[in-house]
Amino acid sequence: MPEVSPAQSSVENNFNIKAGLGISRVYLRSSLIPTSHKREDESENSGYGFNTSFGYKWNTFEVLIGSDVLFGKLKDMTFLVNSAEIRGDGSFRIFSVSPILRYYTPYTIYSRWNFFVGAGPTWSLHTFIIDNNLNGTDFNNKKRINFENRGASINIGFEEVVPYKEMHPTYIELGYSYMRSKQVFIVDASDLQDAKTLSRGNSKDFYGHYIALRFGITLF
Amino acid sequence: MNKPVLILLMFALFFGSVPKIFAAVTSELNEAFKDEVKVDPRTHNRQPLYHYGYNDREHSMVENAKNIGIVYGMTWFFYPIVQPKVFGGAGGIKEFGHNFGKIVFDQDEPFWNGFVHPISGSQLYLLYRADGYDRMSAFQMTFISSALFEFTVEIFTEPASAQDLYQTPVLGTVLGLGLENASMYLLNSGNTLGKIFGHAINPATLLPIYEGRTLIIPKLEDADKGAMIMWRAGSSEKNYHLLHTFISLFARSFASTEFR
Numbered sequence: 001m002p003e004v005s006p007a008q009s010s011v012e013n014n015f016n017i018k019a020g021l022g023i024s025r026v027y028l029r030s031s032l033i034p035t036s037h038k039r040e041d042e043s044e045n046s047g048y049g050f051n052t053s054f055g056y057k058w059n060t061f062e063v064l065i066g067s068d069v070l071f072g073k074l075k076d077m078t079f080l081v082n083s084a085e086i087r088g089d090g091s092f093r094i095f096s097v098s099p100i101l102r103y104y105t106p107y108t109i110y111s112r113w114n115f116f117v118g119a120g121p122t123w124s125l126h127t128f129i130i131d132n133n134l135n136g137t138d139f140n141n142k143k144r145i146n147f148e149n150r151g152a153s154i155n156i157g158f159e160e161v162v163p164y165k166e167m168h169p170t171y172i173e174l175g176y177s178y179m180r181s182k183q184v185f186i187v188d189a190s191d192l193q194d195a196k197t198l199s200r201g202n203s204k205d206f207y208g209h210y211i212a213l214r215f216g217i218t219l220f
Numbered sequence: 221m222n223k224p225v226l227i228l229l230m231f232a233l234f235f236g237s238v239p240k241i242f243a244a245v246t247s248e249l250n251e252a253f254k255d256e257v258k259v260d261p262r263t264h265n266r267q268p269l270y271h272y273g274y275n276d277r278e279h280s281m282v283e284n285a286k287n288i289g290i291v292y293g294m295t296w297f298f299y300p301i302v303q304p305k306v307f308g309g310a311g312g313i314k315e316f317g318h319n320f321g322k323i324v325f326d327q328d329e330p331f332w333n334g335f336v337h338p339i340s341g342s343q344l345y346l347l348y349r350a351d352g353y354d355r356m357s358a359f360q361m362t363f364i365s366s367a368l369f370e371f372t373v374e375i376f377t378e379p380a381s382a383q384d385l386y387q388t389p390v391l392g393t394v395l396g397l398g399l400e401n402a403s404m405y406l407l408n409s410g411n412t413l414g415k416i417f418g419h420a421i422n423p424a425t426l427l428p429i430y431e432g433r434t435l436i437i438p439k440l441e442d443a444d445k446g447a448m449i450m451w452r453a454g455s456s457e458k459n460y461h462l463l464h465t466f467i468s469l470f471a472r473s474f475a476s477t478e479f480r
Contacts, residue, residue, distance in 0.1 A: 015356050019394045052390050054359070067386055069334070093330065097386050123382065125325040148325050187327040195327045219397055220355045 014165060015056050020216015022051045024070050026094070028126075028208035047072035047094065051214045055100075062102040062118075068177075068212060070094040079128065079145055086139040088130040094210070096124035096177065098153055113158040122151045124179050126206075143198075144187040147206045151179030157214075168217040175214060181206035248426045249419075258410075266410030271434040272418070272425060273404060276354035287351060288364055291344065295369045303377060312376065319375035326381035333383045334391070341366060341392015342399055343424070349400060350424035352431045358396075363389040 024047040047070035055064025071093045078087040102118035109115070128145040157173030184203035189195045258267040279287075326333070341362055348358035366388040370380040399421050406418030407425065419426050425433070 015360075017356075017359060017390070017393060052394060054390055065386070067390070095325070095333070095383055097382055123325070125383075144327065146325075146327055185327055189327075189329050192329055192331055195329060197327055219394065 013058060015054070016165070017052070017054045017219045018064075018171065018216055019052045019219055020050065020171070020214055022047075022049050022068055022070065022212050022214045024048075024068070024072075024210045024212035026070070026072060026092070026208065026210040028206070043074060043077060045072045045074055045092070047092070047210065047212075049094075051212075051216060053100075055102075057104075060104045060106075062104065062116075064100050064102065065097065066100050066120075067097045068094065068175075068214075070210070070212075074128070077128070077130070079130075084139075086130060086145075088132050090128060090130040090132075090141075092129070093127045094124055096122050096153075096179075098122040098177075100153070100155070102155075104159070108161065109158065112161045114161050115158055116156070118155045118157075120153060122149075122153045122177055122179060124149045124151065124177075126179075126181075126208075142188065142190040144185075144189055144195075146185040146187055147181040147203060148183040148185070149179035149181050149206075151177060151209075153177035155214075165218060165220065168219065170215070170217050172215045173213070175212045176209065177212065178209040179207065180204065248428070248430075268408055268410035269435065270407075271436060272407035272432055273434070274349055274400075274432045275352055277352040277431075279351075279353065279357070284361070287348070287361065288368070291347070291365045292368050295365075295373050299369075299373050299376075316376050319379040321371075322375075322379040323382055323385065324379045326378065326383055328381075328383070333387055337384055337388040338391035338395045341388040341390075342396035343392075345389075345393050345396030346400060346422050346424045347427075347429075349396070350427060350430040350432070355393075355397065359389060359393040362392060362396075366392075 026045050026047050028043045028045075049068060049070035051066065051068050053064045053066035055062050055066075072091065074090050074092055076087070076089060078085055098120045100118045100120035102116050104114055104116045107115045126147040126149060128147075129141060130139060130143075130145075131141050153175055155173050155175040157171055159171040160169040162169045181203040183200060184206070185200045186198045187195050188198050258269065259265070260267055344362045344365055345358050348361045349355070353361055367385060370385050370388075374380065374384075403418040403422035403425065406414040406421075409415070409418075424430060
């Protein structure tokens with residue numbers, strides 16, 4: 001890759017807010033989620049959503065707080081809740097937030113796509129909803145199984161080098177994020193205004209990772 | 221003091237203290253919709269009398285502190301109204317002490333974290349935009365206001381949440397930017413329904429603090445063809461400034477405008 005030209009992006013030395021869409025492949029593993037997939041304790045699903053970030057960019061470094069919100073469907077999953085097996089089809093959602101240090105390398109492709117790498121710790125919340133209960137327990141679709149996770153992420157991507165921030169430079173990024181559960185919550189969301197935590201406990205046996213393709217623009 | 225009396229007192233205080241704001245909004249509405257329908261005879265498009273936009277300007281630290289303080293005061297006022305469980309004994313000083321400084325993931329549904337919080341964040345962003353803050357400054361002010369609310373008001377009932385701290389200002393600003401562009405397009409369309417929707421999605425444009433509305437009065441007489449432009453300056457000045465400019469550009473534009 002050729003080195004970046006002296007004409008630098010006007011996004012430098014500036015606060016910025018970015019937003020875009022994301023597609024991900026989510027891999028989950030837990031003794032609590034045996035599924036019909038490759039392995040008894042492994043699940044592999046697609047998630048769709050959006051990503052946002054805000055941060056400050058210097059010449060080659062950028063510090064930002066980024067977030068992914070992803071939604072997806074799960075088929076035939078089983079959880080152990082208070083010693084009872086809860087099995088059914090359902091859906092999941094992920095909210096993750098991550099402070100990221102990003103380094104803009106001196107390399108570009110097609111003259112104006114600047115290659116960058118970034119990494120940072122992540123905090124995330126996985127929510128699982130069982131829409132149809134297959135084994136007849138009283139765990140209905142108003143109840144949620146939430147895992148609070150810790151992890152880390154690394155990202156590589158390209159950002160457009162443009163002379164003015166108002167031109168909304170585009171970015172495209174491939175991210176890998178790993179997470180491991182710290183706490184698990186069973187939540188009753190029957191009352192939309194006041195979701196009640198029915199039980200909570202430490203949890204270390206849920207873990208997973210996702211690969212996300214993110215693309216978007218610098219809004220301002 | 222028992223619960224019904226306290227609620228009544230809050231509502232009395234609310235409706236007693238804001239007639240000035242309502243009066244200002246009413247007068248802005250009256251003014252916004254009273255303009256005559258003007259048509260460009262060539263394109264048959266409406267020619268709006270007012271131009272809506274944003275006049276970004278610098279704010280002093282004192283002004284920033286005052287604005288943060290006003291919004292913060294409003295959160296103290298409105299939180300018990302939108303969270304009536306506070307009157308029912310939920311929360312209190314003990315809860316405040318217990319939650320102080322904590323950040324957790326809340327277990328709320330996407331209706332709250334993906335809809336209500338971003339909408340409130342967007343209106344906060346638009347409020348600061350109306351007061352002349354540029355986009356990034358409006359985001360920063362929204363961030364501070366939202367964080368103050370999370371760390372010092374909401375903790376009477378629950379700890380500050382990571383989702384609210386992030387999504388209220390960030391998603392709020394992203395949504396607010398979309399609403400800002402949509403409302404400006406609608407307001408400048410000159411169409412009555414467009415103006416109604418424009419004000420509805422961006423109600424801060426009706427508040428007395430809004431600094432971006434410009435009145436353009438075309439002058440068609442041959443002797444002084446041009447336009448008189450009238451706009452509202454910074455909120456600190458609280459008055460209208462008149463500028464008579466006779467620019468050939470305006471003269472050419474308005475000379476062919478037919479008034480009905």
